[in-house]
Amino acid sequence: xxxxxAIDSPCGEDAIAFELIRTLEPRLRKLDESLSILxxxxxxxxLVPALAPDRSxxxxxxxxxxxxxxxxxxxxxxxxxxxxxxxxxHALSVASTLQLAQALGQLPFxxxxxxxxxxxxxARTSSTAMCG
Numbered sequence: 596x597x598x599x600x601a602i603d604s605p606c607g608e609d610a611i612a613f614e615l616i617r618t619l620e621p622r623l624r625k626l627d628e629s630l631s632i633l634x635x636x637x638x639x640x641x642l643v644p645a646l647a648p649d650r651s652x653x654x655x656x657x658x659x660x661x662x663x664x665x666x667x668x669x670x671x672x673x674x675x676x677x678x679x680x681x682x683x684x685h686a687l688s689v690a691s692t693l694q695l696a697q698a699l700g701q702l703p704f705x706x707x708x709x710x711x712x713x714x715x716x717x718a719r720t721s722s723t724a725m726c727g
Contacts, residue, residue, distance in 0.1 A: 598645055599623065600633040602656035602689055608713040612655040615711065638692035646701045653707040656689055660712030670708035 601612040613634050623630055635641035646652060660666065675690045676697065689708070696702045 598652040651705045658710035664714045666712040668710045672706040
């Protein structure tokens with residue numbers, strides 16, 4: 596079974612992951628009726644219990660980029676685990692959440708991570724305005 600998880604926050608541009616999955620869900624369900632969709636506002640409590648070595652999750656998250664707002668990028672899970680980035684709009688970063696899942700023996704054998712670039716200034720401004 597494939598798990599598609601939006602890692603998002605109710606604040607600012609970080610909600611783009613949930614919006615993307617919500618938009619694509621009808622098409623994705625036609626391809627895989629057993630598709631499981633999860634909206635993770637708090638990766639630690641929402642995502643870790645849903646991970647398992649026999650699942651094939653795809654995580655979608657907003658990532659701050661220097662330009663090319665909206666560009667979709669493929670993130671190497673093993674690289675993220677080895678070199679986690681400290682900044683996150685989540686209480687616990689995606690990298691730290693995956694490291695915890697790995698330590699608990701819950702890290703899937705196959706894991707896809709998709710990032711959607713957001714402009715750092717707009718992300719900071721919209722996050723402050725919405726969650727101020």
